[in-house]
Amino acid sequence: MRTEDFDFDLPRDLIAQHPVEPREAAGLLHVGAELADRRIADLPGLLRPGDLLVTNDTKVIPARLSGKRGTAGVEVTLHKAVNGLTWKAFARPARKLAAGDRIDFAEGFCALVEEKGEAGEVTLVFDTTGGDLLAALDRHGVMPLPPYITRERTGDPKDRHDYQTVFAEQTGAVAAPTAGLHFTEALLAKLSAAGIERVAVTLHVGAGTFLPVKTDDVGAHKMHSEACDISAAAAAKINAARAAGGRIVAVGTTALRLLETAADDDGQVHSFTGETDLFILPGHRFKAVDLLMTNFHLPRSTLFMLVCAFAGKARMEQAYAHAIAQNYRFYSYGDACLLEPEDAR
Template structure:
């Protein structure tokens, strides 16, 4: 249960979804009953039939920025830049008037400090420092930074998708309820929702609350220790409003289900909840690592995608439904040729 090898499984390469479904709700949905382990094969459009009047659906409203930039040094050498902390950069802009933050760089050789990188005629950056694989860049542009970023940046698709982002990804790799800019990876369980489905759920009497967790690139970082209990998880910025805390606490007090959309919502709800299950409002760094043995305080059901082998996300869903139950469901999903990972199909566990 605590060995990294316990979370390894084989997945045929053709089951890794590299493009989304044409219609978001056309994705398949594996309904896993948390208590019995029973499995039912559906489509995401069937979700409204699995939610009850009075359920509280909690979504992550973070918005993915086009964080991947292609630039060139003065020598002509190509440099690929991935912005790691948009929120940090905006804070620097407020203080100093310049967007400056930590970034990952990919080039033929290490890029030295003070090296200028040009992305466009009016958009560039200068390397300020390098430490333990992370660079700090100071960006320079004419006019609004966000406008330049939108014009020159690409969506930061996960490495396993193995293709360059295109113009369509700026829409499809974003939830329909995204509003708070800052993520460099999408809360992918939310990608299946449409405005029409959200309205259908509201009409049924399902309440909806929002929180924010700015998903970081650390979500793709592999676990490098044999005993998962020794793993140091990445930190991401979260925000829970007083309104959302009140909605969750009222639902819990009335015996209604709290249904989290995605592991990011699960982590935020559990991190911000007291031992008695009371959700507190606030904002700050979230570093909760949920693996089997964890006692859930707030979340009663969840919508989630299928996760990569040996990932902390797979450990989280194993904690929620049981490792053996999850792996049995995954084996069935593979045999039924479900599509996996960010642009893949979904599960409803409840």
């Protein structure tokens, strides 16, 4: 498969810069045997009693920092924790950094470059005074919005709320599991009243989710690994729901990738703690997920490839063409779609 096979033209004015309010008013394109234009508020009526929502409870940290190497400005975006004070990060301009360089972010808050990697990646060891790293990030960092959302360098304080899901509990993500941004406590109450339950899993989304596929052959693309966890109790609830005839509804591609990582060939989900770099392409046999709720993704991205694998490439091309024609809002702060698998038609 070629990366160009997953390209499409998207008008820039369809890239959402802010979420709609209330969240339930966002669009929801139901992609089944036919295409149906809905709203997030319609979700309780689109699902069935006994269906189980699997949500990602990761919590986004303010992982984007501006600092100085001497007198030169440096911007870094943390993307993966190595340990408590050591993080992998993407730096700009990385070419001017060398191992041993010190980057000062604020008084009493700095980091040393431990090593340089490829494609602008560095390993940073932080030194904080008067508090831990997460507290320092909370004081001096900004939310790590994707590059297609335009903000001043100092960020927009409103994003501290807007770019965090109602499920967020486990600190560690540097990008939001954006399908979860559509949910509110009021919507969750309606889903519960309709007999639709939910369970949380954790995948700490990394900034690598925004990296484009630069190889001509999609199989040559290297996925960044992400830390994740499914508890034994969560796995048991997922398996019980499916055994009782309920459908497993992955809220976002992160939840789907984790479920597919933790499922055996018979579709049983097992407890799992570790990392996943699962790259899902057309031809993948899905084992653990019956429906996928997800936002609209970038052309030539691993996430658009994933939805093509789940719902069928031709059908997703048709769905995205429809979404563009109907002015659906794209990407992290945009609208969503509810996908039935290709073999469900």
